[in-house]
Amino acid sequence: MSVPGNYRSIDFMITPAPTVEAVFELLRAVIDPELGADIVSLGMVPEVTVSPAGDVQVGIKLTIGGCPLRAQIKKDVESRVAVHPGVRTVRIEWGEMTSDERSQVMTKARWNAREHAPATAVPTTTRVLAIASGKGGVGKSSVTVNLAAAVAAQGFTVGVLDADIWGFSVPRLLGIDEPLEAQRVQGSDKPRIIPNELPVARALGTHGKPGLLKPGLLKVVSTGFLVEEGTALMWRGLMLTKAVEQFLHDVEWGELDYLFIDMPPGTGDVQMGLARMLPRTDLLIVTTPALAAQKVAARAADMARRSFLRVCGVIENMSAFTCDHGESYALFGDGGGQALAEQVGVPLLGRIPLEAAVAAGGDDGLPVSLTGEGAAATEFRKIARQIIEEVAPPTNMAGCSARMLNLVAAALDAHDGA
Ligand SMILES: Nc1ncnc2c1ncn2[C@@H]1O[C@H](COP(=O)(O)OP(=O)(O)OP(=O)(O)O)[C@@H](O)[C@H]1O
Ligand SMILES: [Mg+2]
Numbered sequence: 240m241s242v243p244g245n246y247r248s249i250d251f252m253i254t255p256a257p258t259v260e261a262v263f264e265l266l267r268a269v270i271d272p273e274l275g276a277d278i279v280s281l282g283m284v285p286e287v288t289v290s291p292a293g294d295v296q297v298g299i300k301l302t303i304g305g306c307p308l309r310a311q312i313k314k315d316v317e318s319r320v321a322v323h324p325g326v327r328t329v330r331i332e333w334g335e336m337t338s339d340e341r342s343q344v345m346t347k348a349r350w351n352a353r354e355h356a357p358a359t360a361v362p363t364t365t366r367v368l369a370i371a372s373g374k375g376g377v378g379k380s381s382v383t384v385n386l387a388a389a390v391a392a393q394g395f396t397v398g399v400l401d402a403d404i405w406g407f408s409v410p411r412l413l414g415i416d417e418p419l420e421a422q423r424v425q426g427s428d429k430p431r432i433i434p435n436e437l438p439v440a441r442a443l444g445t446h447g448k449p450g451l452l453k454p455g456l457l458k459v460v461s462t463g464f465l466v467e468e469g470t471a472l473m474w475r476g477l478m479l480t481k482a483v484e485q486f487l488h489d490v491e492w493g494e495l496d497y498l499f500i501d502m503p504p505g506t507g508d509v510q511m512g513l514a515r516m517l518p519r520t521d522l523l524i525v526t527t528p529a530l531a532a533q534k535v536a537a538r539a540a541d542m543a544r545r546s547f548l549r550v551c552g553v554i555e556n557m558s559a560f561t562c563d564h565g566e567s568y569a570l571f572g573d574g575g576g577q578a579l580a581e582q583v584g585v586p587l588l589g590r591i592p593l594e595a596a597v598a599a600g601g602d603d604g605l606p607v608s609l610t611g612e613g614a615a616a617t618e619f620r621k622i623a624r625q626i627i628e629e630v631a632p633p634t635n636m637a638g639c640s641a642r643m644l645n646l647v648a649a650a651l652d653a654h655d656g657a
Contacts, residue, residue: 254324256293262320263287266297269315273308274348274547275355278316281344285334293327295320300334302341303541309333338584348547352518359487359516360431364634365398365495367520368551368626369513371542373535375504377525378556381601382591382619383501384412385608389623390497391439391455392609395633398434398498401461402509404482409501410463413437414604419464424491431491434458439609458495460486480512487516496633514546521551521631526579528558528590529572535579543583551630553580554622558590561614588630589622591615 257265266284267277278284278299286298297316301309313331320329336344361367370383383399391397401409410416415437421430439455462482492498500520503509513520522543526535543550555576559569570593580587591597594615600607608619627633 256289256325257323259287265319268319276351293325296330298332300336304335345547356518360492365498366631367498369500369502369520370523371502372525373538377527379525380408380501382525383499385606385619387499388606389608389620391457394455395496396456398495399459400500402483402500403503404462407461407463409461412601432489434460460490480508510546520548522548524553525556526575527571528575530574550583550585552585552588554588555590557593560593589618591618
């Protein structure tokens with residue numbers, strides 16, 4: 240008689256295996272630190288199975304196979320699920336996302352980041368474009384100032400943030416050396432940093448009559464305005480991000496259609512900081528035409544994945560140079576821009592030839608895109624137009640009202656003149 244009773248008391252002591260829903264709930268505590276959200280809401284857990292004896296199998300899809308966070312995710316999944324008393328074993332079935340799934344996850348991560356981003360002094364209507372590359376010396380700074388100037392020449396107010404805190408070159412490339420000033424502005428208890436301003440004459444033949452339309456303006460901020468050129472800045476990673484943070488926070492940017500950010504070489508802290516502070520930043524990746532840039536391509540794509548910033552285009556720089564006799568010389572190889580664009584799955588916005596005028600414009604502090612007649616200047620202006628019209632149209636122009644007003648003004652002017 241005592242046997243059935245014993246069985247019953249053992250039944251009560253064994254905790255039943257968790258339900259599949261309960262395991263999903265536990266997994267919500269596992270955060271992908273790079274994507275800043277839990278693995279369940281990111282869609283990284285396609286399946287969970289639980290046997291009656293408490294053996295749990297968790298399917299995890301990584302954004303890429305060789306994800307460096309794999310070991311950490313494994314540890315977190317095992318420890319989170321194992322806390323449930325009904326669990327006997329935990330096994331992970333690894334998988335890799337398809338490119339569609341990956342882009343969905345990135346969209347979610349971007350959305351999460353935007354929800355939690357701290358406030359900055361950059362207006363919400365500003366289109367933010369960061370110019371980055373997989374390696375140094377490929378022309379990021381030259382591309383930044385030339386595109387910023389060419390966009391400003393279409394009548395826009397364009398910020399240039401030199402995020403290359405150590406190796407700043409924007410002041411020289413734009414021929415500005417005034418120190419930055421701080422001023423008290425209305426509505427702020429602390430003095431605010433006022434960017435250096437550089438008016439840009441409106442380019443001819445763009446949207447209506449030149450004299451009628453407002454000129455463009457560059458608003459420039461760089462550590463180069465705070466220290467002498469050649470001064471070694473011994474700043475560590477944390478301070479680098481702090482400096483960029485301060486430029487986003489404490490600069491009185493005011494009205495701004497675009498913000499171009501010249502990224503430092505390398506892929507580390509500054510980009511992650513930017514992703515946290517301004518997650519709506521779009522990346523333009525600069526590459527040389529060398530086909531051996533595959534490694535660089537992989538690094539650039541990985542950099543974008545880690546910071547989940549959207550890559551909106553590739554620009555090839557130092558492309559084939561054509562001499563006065565029409566002969567073309569591909570000094571730095573051929574096809575690298577196209578290969579990178581295909582690998583990342585974004586358009587190749589242009590190929591800027593290797594041309595002495597680009598370097599000379601940099602030395603003179605006058606971007607070649609403003610006045611140059613050569614192929615490089617023309618290509619810079621073409622890319623600037625693509626940015627304005629397709630890649631990152633200005634937010635204020637969304638309803639085309641500003642453009643329409645310009646057209647109406649031009650028409651009235653033509654009428655008056657007739
Ligand atoms: N299309 C071009 N034709 C000729 N020279 C160029 C071209 N693009 C850039 N250069 C020159 O190449 C050098 C490196 O360019 P730049 O400083 O813009 O590169 P970067 O990627 O910003 O470098 P870093 O990684 O050090 O910041 C400069 O001397 C610049 O004048
Ligand atoms: Mg640079």
